[in-house]
Amino acid sequence: MAIDEKFLSGYEPHKYEGDIYKTWEESGFFNPDVCIEKGVVSEDAEKFSIVLPPPNVTGTLHTGHASMLAIQDTMVRFARMKGFKTLWLPGTDHAAIATQSKVEKLLEKDGIRKHDLGREEFLKRVEQFAQDSHDTIVSQCRAMGSSLDWSREAYTLDKTRHKAVFLAFKKMYEDGLIYRKHRIVNWDPKGQTTISDDEVVREDRKGMMYTFKYSHDFPFPIATTRPETKLGDTAVAVHPEDSRYKDYIGKEYSFNFAGEDVTVRIVADEAVDPEFGVGALGVTPAHSQTDWEIAERHNLPVKQVINEYGKMMVGMEGVRDVKVEQARKAVVEWLRSEGLLMEEKEIDQSVGTAERTGAVIEPLPKMQWWIDVNKPIKDGKSLKNLMLDVVRDGNIEILPERFEKVYFHWIENLRDWNISRQIWYGHRIPAWYKEGETQISITSPGGNWIQDEDTLDTWFSSGLWTFSTLLDPEKYEEDFKVWLKNSRDGIYHPTTVLETGYDIIFFWVARMILMTTYLTDEIPFKTVYLHGLVRDKQGRKMSKSLGNIIDPVDVIKDSGADALRMALIVGIGPGADNNLSDDKIKAYRKFANKIWNASRFVLENIEGTNLSDIPELQDSHKAYIEEWKTLVQEITKEMEEYKLYLVGEKLYHFFWHRFADVVIEECKKDLNESSKYTLLFLLTEQLKALHPFMPFITEEIWKSLENKDSELLMVSKWPN
RNA sequence: GGGCGAUUAGCUCAGUUGGUAGAGCAACCCGUUUACACCGGGAAGGUCAGAGGUUCGAGUCCUCUAUCGCCCACCA
Numbered sequence: 001m002a003i004d005e006k007f008l009s010g011y012e013p014h015k016y017e018g019d020i021y022k023t024w025e026e027s028g029f030f031n032p033d034v035c036i037e038k039g040v041v042s043e044d045a046e047k048f049s050i051v052l053p054p055p056n057v058t059g060t061l062h063t064g065h066a067s068m069l070a071i072q073d074t075m076v077r078f079a080r081m082k083g084f085k086t087l088w089l090p091g092t093d094h095a096a097i098a099t100q101s102k103v104e105k106l107l108e109k110d111g112i113r114k115h116d117l118g119r120e121e122f123l124k125r126v127e128q129f130a131q132d133s134h135d136t137i138v139s140q141c142r143a144m145g146s147s148l149d150w151s152r153e154a155y156t157l158d159k160t161r162h163k164a165v166f167l168a169f170k171k172m173y174e175d176g177l178i179y180r181k182h183r184i185v186n187w188d189p190k191g192q193t194t195i196s197d198d199e200v201v202r203e204d205r206k207g208m209m210y211t212f213k214y215s216h217d218f219p220f221p222i223a224t225t226r227p228e229t230k231l232g233d234t235a236v237a238v239h240p241e242d243s244r245y246k247d248y249i250g251k252e253y254s255f256n257f258a259g260e261d262v263t264v265r266i267v268a269d270e271a272v273d274p275e276f277g278v279g280a281l282g283v284t285p286a287h288s289q290t291d292w293e294i295a296e297r298h299n300l301p302v303k304q305v306i307n308e309y310g311k312m313m314v315g316m317e318g319v320r321d322v323k324v325e326q327a328r329k330a331v332v333e334w335l336r337s338e339g340l341l342m343e344e345k346e347i348d349q350s351v352g353t354a355e356r357t358g359a360v361i362e363p364l365p366k367m368q369w370w371i372d373v374n375k376p377i378k379d380g381k382s383l384k385n386l387m388l389d390v391v392r393d394g395n396i397e398i399l400p401e402r403f404e405k406v407y408f409h410w411i412e413n414l415r416d417w418n419i420s421r422q423i424w425y426g427h428r429i430p431a432w433y434k435e436g437e438t439q440i441s442i443t444s445p446g447g448n449w450i451q452d453e454d455t456l457d458t459w460f461s462s463g464l465w466t467f468s469t470l471l472d473p474e475k476y477e478e479d480f481k482v483w484l485k486n487s488r489d490g491i492y493h494p495t496t497v498l499e500t501g502y503d504i505i506f507f508w509v510a511r512m513i514l515m516t517t518y519l520t521d522e523i524p525f526k527t528v529y530l531h532g533l534v535r536d537k538q539g540r541k542m543s544k545s546l547g548n549i550i551d552p553v554d555v556i557k558d559s560g561a562d563a564l565r566m567a568l569i570v571g572i573g574p575g576a577d578n579n580l581s582d583d584k585i586k587a588y589r590k591f592a593n594k595i596w597n598a599s600r601f602v603l604e605n606i607e608g609t610n611l612s613d614i615p616e617l618q619d620s621h622k623a624y625i626e627e628w629k630t631l632v633q634e635i636t637k638e639m640e641e642y643k644l645y646l647v648g649e650k651l652y653h654f655f656w657h658r659f660a661d662v663v664i665e666e667c668k669k670d671l672n673e674s675s676k677y678t679l680l681f682l683l684t685e686q687l688k689a690l691h692p693f694m695p696f697i698t699e700e701i702w703k704s705l706e707n708k709d710s711e712l713l714m715v716s717k718w719p720n
Numbered sequence: 721g722g723g724c725g726a727u728u729a730g731c732u733c734a735g736u737u738g739g740u741a742g743a744g745c746a747a748c749c750c751g752u753u754u755a756c757a758c759c760g761g762g763a764a765g766g767u768c769a770g771a772g773g774u775u776c777g778a779g780u781c782c783u784c785u786a787u788c789g790c791c792c793a794c795c796a
Contacts, residue, residue, distance in 0.1 A: 007755090010756075010758070011758090184794095202792085202793080209796090222796090223796070224796060225796070226796085237796090271794090271795090271796095272795090272796085273795055273796085275795090276795050276796070277795085277796065280796095281795090281796050282796080283796090284796090288794075288796075289794045290794040290795080290796065291794090291796080292794090293794075349795095349796095350793085363794095402724065402725080403724095405723075405724075406723080406724070406791070406792080409722090409723070409791095409792070410791095410792075413792075413793075415794095502791095503791095506792095537731090537732075539732095539789085570734095570744090571732085571733055571734055571743085571744085572733090573734085575725085576725095576726095576733090577789095577790095579732060579733080581731095581732070581745090583731090583732080583744085583745050583746090584732075584744080584745080586745090586758080587744060587745070587758095589758070590756095590758040590759095591758090592758090593756070593758045594755095594756065594758075594759090596755090596756080597755045597756035597758090597759090598755060598756075599755085600755050600756080601755030601756080602755080603755095604755075605755090638736085641736095643736080645734085646734080646735095646736080649734070649743070649744090652743090652744090653743075660755085660756085661760080661761095664755075665760090668755085
């Protein structure tokens, strides 16, 4: 047989990858409907569905994204070849706060601030940026070989998703699960918005603990790390059993503190630890979560002394209108000069900072929208209960299993979720106000109704993702169950598996379980497969400052998507971080070349061989085929259990060290009918088995095979 | 303050339900064998962090310790 000219040189991935992807895309087989239409999959086949965790439209993809694409595409291609009705649905995430702050930073470079532009014009800029990012992301997904059904692409902020968000909000509001309330929030003074508890990152820092008396007339000292907040104190709390303070409980004291008149009542509260500090806590309801709760229990007044910019609103010269850090120094100085300061000592403390901006969180009282996670709803169960039950009962399985414990622990400590944000990019809260009345509506109710200025936490819309992506835009229904059921793609819900990083188990996985279970009475997915972080060779996080970033685009250019995919999959179990190195990528680039060259040899020497005519086989050849079949049984089972990391390695080993080193070496000595059959059989089977892992090179070699069961390898049958 | 993970060959890591320790890379020796030098053959390399326990048998199960890492947490 005349060998294809392309085999004359080694494997050069960039020559083939683009065209192959185009061929796949044009075939339409990424779309399960086309697979059914063309008879590749039967109409009543079992479904396998998975949504792509939508990348944020904040820029380009990194190796973490590449790893998720590699893992998911391998799962998807395997399922498709196994004959499942397979859907992998793509999309991107508007990522509200992340995208907005990115654009703000870009504008800053040109000396433009968002308020100079106004809401509408600023949003136009954000949308343009989002569109550009989207285009880059989509082309990168293609470069990885992702067999995503682009005909179903969704965006968390598009029309259909907007309707879904509105409906979710409305339903939860009507059920009393979404409410608006004035209470302590995590305020980000830099981002000028509230954030949820999960977006607060704790940082260990050194701090000073000051022990002092409010005034010379005050009977005992208190201790705090934030003296400047004491201008807003309305009480002092002590433990009810603390003999040192028992006699003072119920008494009231007034004094001037750093230029502000302060009145405090001594209250007894169990929350105070008599062992800590001096056992007396100055209560600042407006600027501390704990104190707010104490204030609620004792019906204390709330006095705000710090504003949204992190500046003092009251106090003497040098305190008022000054940022809190500076004000703190001024207050300490004042205490010292008044002779009130008794002790200062350095302590370790954990400070809450904002995930996006890094600013120190300023707790402030604000009117915000919340989701109640404790309110009993269905059969007396709260959202918390729903979330716990589906995992506890085994309806949802988390891999690796140990993350189930992490998940339970998080839910048990979960507090109400603050869902409103004071930013512009995102789903506008569908609440309208007029004369103290509130109406929930997607469009203006007319008249003098004024819409809430805020937008929703980005995770609110991504929480709906497994089913909001499957809804028909034309068939809007007032009930998600009906809407989903009547939709063309409703059959793909619940999805089969959710594959995502363990770092967003709370942000996203838990929120999807919450929203979906409540809104649709269905679980969002049966299995959660959590991958780890991609790090550098030494196990460090990749970062610009370390200069250790591996860009997937560069790797694909140099070594091919197949090599990158293998380097991101083999040996990396769920939950494990991947220390990616150039050596590792190089190893799989060499493997691709090995496959290429071995295939050339086989193709050159199998003239007249047809797999449907099985010749009399030599014993050793029979044994090789048996060995392969045993391996197929093993890896098929492992693929079904999502143990891709084992299968990739086993296929690598078999191809190189059994097939190439042993079988080919033996067969080349005597190229008889038995040899030729064995070579062709094993090559054909291995191309199939390797295809989910290394789709490009296997498809390219497949083209040169004659007598195959399918024109395209991607829709051929998985070996058995 | 809780919880979790890691500790296996020089490096990066596998090791499924307990049954004689594995891979890749690196290093060493040999080989220009017409698929492949992005190669082949060969040899070397480990008291599986430490201590104790269960067992006929432990890298694997239990307890404790050490080092590193991660997550969670309203002690002001």
